[in-house]
Amino acid sequence: MAAVAASKFQFEILATSTGGARRGRVHTPRGTYETPVFMPVGTRGTIKAALVGQIAEIGFEVILGNTYHLMLRPGAEVVASFGSLHGFTGWKRHMLTDSGGFQVMSLGAEYSEQGARFRSIYDGSVHTVTPEEAVALQELIGADIQMVLDVCTMLPAPRDRVERALELTHQWAKRARSTKSRQDQAQFGIVQGGGELDLRAESAKFIADLDFEGYAIGGLAVGESRGEMLAAIEASVEHLPEGKPRYLMGVGDPVGMLEAIARGVDMFDCVAPSRIARHGQAMTFGGKLHMKNLRYQRDEGPVEDGCPCAACAGYSRGLVRHLLNVGEPTAGMLLTLHNLTFMYRLVQRARTAIVDGTLGAVIAEVRSAWDAGPD
Ligand SMILES: [Zn+2]
Incomplete structure (x- = not known):
């Protein structure tokens, strides 16, 4: 195992299958969680339309919080006054906070060597977050895993813009790594590089050299095709260490996730399963269902x-x-529970399939249901 023996964070590989898929277990000071794992997103201190008890009951072992939102409302110090995000939200299992890099990019942040400058979505006030502050904020919020601040680029993008973003991402990762002080938190570096495969490889090597507890692949599912996304994943994974968890940020479409698992990715998060639930879409092994459809009336x-x-x-x-069509919030709650249960069952199937050597068949089955189109 490549992980340092003294580290409180260990990634244990329980089984592998051809192509690089891994069935694993992450050990942390809080306990363990199984991989591949899907992490529901609790943006502002809760998974929308679900209770922590329900999320735990489904079986989830890790959920996300968003530093961008929590630093603005209620403020990282307020969260810290409850001990941590765990104390604030009542969630007892693992938590990961993102650095806010993706949110500030989507809100049109300005970047400089110092950090990212952006406007609050709440009151329009202007804020600057540096890589060092992103670490400090996440240490206050106190999740089990923190992410470095990175520069994400929407795709397609000209190569020179991707190169400039990558340069900042790398400098910031170095600064974040030397700033981190909490020993009970893992810190993940983030590989960027847009759709440029050589830049992805260069980025993975650079970030791997900084020796993080885990590695994320960022800047995907931002406008590129699935084929381009998978090529960028392959170019990144090739240069990441075997013995550390790999996290594909923001990808939650079932086929894309399974294809990434087949290429050696271990962790996923996405707001889509709960977001589309609130819009009346159900995720199933038979594909996506539009539950407002008249065909379901009786x-x-x-x-x-x-x-x-x-x-x-x-x-x-x-x-x-009926509840969807009359605008009852209970409908969104019911479909949120269903869609998150589907995501949990999907990764469970992937785990079993890696051990059994049947991942290819599972991917083929899910692809034929999902790529055929909804309903
Ligand atoms: Zn269900």
């Missing part, structure tokens, strides 16, 4: 046969459709 069956979630256990498609 349908007495569950959203998905065989799904163990609370929505499928007690509510018919007909009722879910």
Whole structure:
């Protein structure tokens, strides 16, 4: 195992399959979590339309918080006054905070060597976050895993813009690494490089040399095709150490996730499963269902046969459709529980398939259901 023996953070590889997929277990001061893992996003201190008890009951072991939102409202010091984000939210298992790099990019931040300058979505006030401050904020918030501040680029982008972003990302990663002080937190570096495969490789080598507890692949699912995304993942993973977890940021489409797992990615997060739930879309092993559709009006069956979630256990498609169409918030809650349960079952299937050597068949099955189009 490549991980340093003295480290409190260890990545144990339990099984591998051809192509590089890994079934693993991450050991931290809090305990362990299994990989591949999907992490629901609790942007502002809660998963939207779900309770922490429900998220734990589904089986999730890691959830996300967003530093950008928490630093603005209620403020990192307020979170810290509860001990940590764990104390504030009541979530007892692992947590990861992102650095805010993606949010500030989507809000049109200005970048300089010093840091990122952006406007608050709450009151328009202007803020600057440096890589050092991103570390300090995340140490205050106190999740188990913190992310370095990076510069993300929307794609397609001209090569010189990607190069400039990469240069800042690398300098900032170095500064973040030397700033980190909490020994009970892991810090993950982030590989960038847009769709330029040589830059992805260069970035992975640079970030790997800084010896983080884990490595993220950032700046994907921002406008490129699935093929381009997978090529960028391959170019990155090739230069990342075997013995550390790898996290693909912001990718939660079932086929893209499974294809990334097949290429050696271990961790995922995405707001889409809960967001599309609130818009009436159900994720199933048969593909995506638009639950507002008239065809479900008199349908007495569950959203998905065989799904163990609370929505499928007690509510018919007909009722879910009705609640959606009259704007009852309960509909969004029911589909959030269902979609997150689907994501959990999906990674569970991937874990079993890696051990059994059947990951290729699972990918083919999910791809044929999902790429055929909704309904
Ligand atoms: Zn369900």
